[in-house]
Amino acid sequence: MSELARQLFGEDLPPKQLALIVDLDDTVCTAFACPISIALDVLRKLDRQRVAVHYVTARPEMSRAGTERFFEEHRLPGFRNLHLCPGYYGSLKHKKDKHVTIAREHRVIASIGDCDEDEGEAARHAGVPFVLVDRDNPVAAWMALRELIEAVGGFTRGERPA
Ligand SMILES: [Mg+2]
Numbered sequence: 001m002s003e004l005a006r007q008l009f010g011e012d013l014p015p016k017q018l019a020l021i022v023d024l025d026d027t028v029c030t031a032f033a034c035p036i037s038i039a040l041d042v043l044r045k046l047d048r049q050r051v052a053v054h055y056v057t058a059r060p061e062m063s064r065a066g067t068e069r070f071f072e073e074h075r076l077p078g079f080r081n082l083h084l085c086p087g088y089y090g091s092l093k094h095k096k097d098k099h100v101t102i103a104r105e106h107r108v109i110a111s112i113g114d115c116d117e118d119e120g121e122a123a124r125h126a127g128v129p130f131v132l133v134d135r136d137n138p139v140a141a142w143m144a145l146r147e148l149i150e151a152v153g154g155f156t157r158g159e160r161p162a
Contacts, residue, residue: 015107021112022056023115032070040076042161047155047156051109055067056102064082083098103126103127110128111128111130
C-alpha cells in the first residue's frame with residue numbers, strides 16, 4: 001500500500017462497501033406497515049450497488065413475514081438484511097451487536113432511528129454517526145440523512161430525492 005493510500009484510507013483497503021443502518025418502527029413506518037413517505041423516497045433512490053441497507057429492529061422473529069411483505073410492497077432495498085431481535089436478547093444488546101458487526105464490514109454512512117437510548121446508544125457504541133428521528137416530524141431527520149448520502153455519492157445518478 002502506498003503511503004498516500006494509507007493516509008487516505010488507513011488500513012481500510014480495499015475500500016469497504018457503504019452502508020446505512022435503519023430502524024423500522026417510527027422511522028420507516030408507523031403502526032407496523034404505514035409507510036413514512038420521505039423514508040421510502042430516500043431509500044428507493046439509493047444506488048444499490050454502492051450502498052447496502054441494513055434494517056436493525058426490535059421486532060421479533062414472528063414479525064418476519066409481515067415485515068418482508070412491507071419491504072416487497074414498497075420495493076425497499078436491502079430486504080435480505082433484516083435483523084430481527086432474537087427472543088433471548090434485549091433490544092439494546094441486539095442493536096449494539098448488529099451495529100458493531102455491520103460497522104466492521106462496511107463504511108457506515110449513518111444509523112437512523114427514533115430511539116436515542118436504543119439505536120442511538122448502539123450507534124455511539126459502534127462509532128457510527130447517528131441521525132435521530134423526531135416522531136412528530138420525521139422529515140427533518142431524513143433530509144439530514146439525504147445530505148450525508150449525497151455527500152458520498154450514494155444515490156443513483158440523477159435520482160436525488162425531492
Ligand atoms: Mg423505532
